[in-house]
Amino acid sequence: TQLLEQSPQFLSIQEGENLTVYCNSSSVFSSLQWYRQEPGEGPVLLVTVVTGGEVKKLKRLTFQFGDARKDSSLHITAAQPGDTGLYLCAGVPGSNYKLTFGKGTLLTVNP
Amino acid sequence: EAQVTQNPRYLITVTGKKLTVTCSQNMNHEYMSWYRQDPGLGLRQIYYSMNVEVTDKGDVPEGYKVSRKEKRNFPLILESPSPNQTSLYFCASRAWGQGSPLNTEAFFGQGTRLTVV
Numbered sequence: 001t002q003l004l005e006q007s008p009q010f011l012s013i014q015e016g017e018n019l020t021v022y023c024n025s026s027s028v029f030s031s032l033q034w035y036r037q038e039p040g041e042g043p044v045l046l047v048t049v050v051t052g053g054e055v056k057k058l059k060r061l062t063f064q065f066g067d068a069r070k071d072s073s074l075h076i077t078a079a080q081p082g083d084t085g086l087y088l089c090a091g092v093p094g095s096n097y098k099l100t101f102g103k104g105t106l107l108t109v110n111p
Numbered sequence: 112e113a114q115v116t117q118n119p120r121y122l123i124t125v126t127g128k129k130l131t132v133t134c135s136q137n138m139n140h141e142y143m144s145w146y147r148q149d150p151g152l153g154l155r156q157i158y159y160s161m162n163v164e165v166t167d168k169g170d171v172p173e174g175y176k177v178s179r180k181e182k183r184n185f186p187l188i189l190e191s192p193s194p195n196q197t198s199l200y201f202c203a204s205r206a207w208g209q210g211s212p213l214n215t216e217a218f219f220g221q222g223t224r225l226t227v228v
Binding site: 033035040041042043044045048088090097098099100101102103104 | 115142144146151152153154156159161169201203205207216217219220221222
């Protein structure tokens with residue numbers, strides 16, 4: 001059983017479109033992180049959300065942490081080809097410091 | 112510059128031939144870990160280490176060994192590689208310990224693509 005479920009698994013859109021990807025769990029997390037991984041590279045942290053209901057913005061990217069701290073979403077406005085990549089959510093369940101990842105959403109933005 | 116360095120980036124080897132993938136970080140992080148990434152399965156943790164001489168199994172430890180003799184280095188050892196260990200491997204490090212929150216940023220190396228034939 002996957003602790004963090006991400007959807008959709010694949011997403012292909014045209015430049016300028018908006019999109020939302022989701023990260024869901026049946027467990028409560030003290031915080032969730034979003035990483036982006038580009039081909040041939042390791043994942044790089046985009047944001048950490050800590051408080052239930054929290055919204056964080058990073059230019060055209062908006063991250064939200066669910067009120068119950070079991071889910072998170074990433075919304076991209078006016079997607080650009082440079083947004084192409086694998087988006088991973090991650091969290092530390094419990095207090096053991098082990099960082100658990102979802103399987104990711106592979107986003108392709110076509111020019 | 113904060114960095115996690117893995118070597119080699121690419122490796123093709125034969126079944127049963129012992130190999131080591133090196134990992135080094137320059138951020139004085141206590142916590143280091145190894146992941147493998149496979150299509151459809153995502154990132155799965157192999158082993159982790161919370162400090163020098165402290166290591167423990169992750170989710171998929173079979174067929175792998177690690178050691179942590181120095182804080183900066185965390186090599187991954189495959190004593191007798193098999194084709195099912197063909198994968199993309201990542202080393203990561205994070206701050207950990209007293210004063211560090213649970214949600215510290217993980218810094219990843221650039222990955223090692225291993226093929227076992």
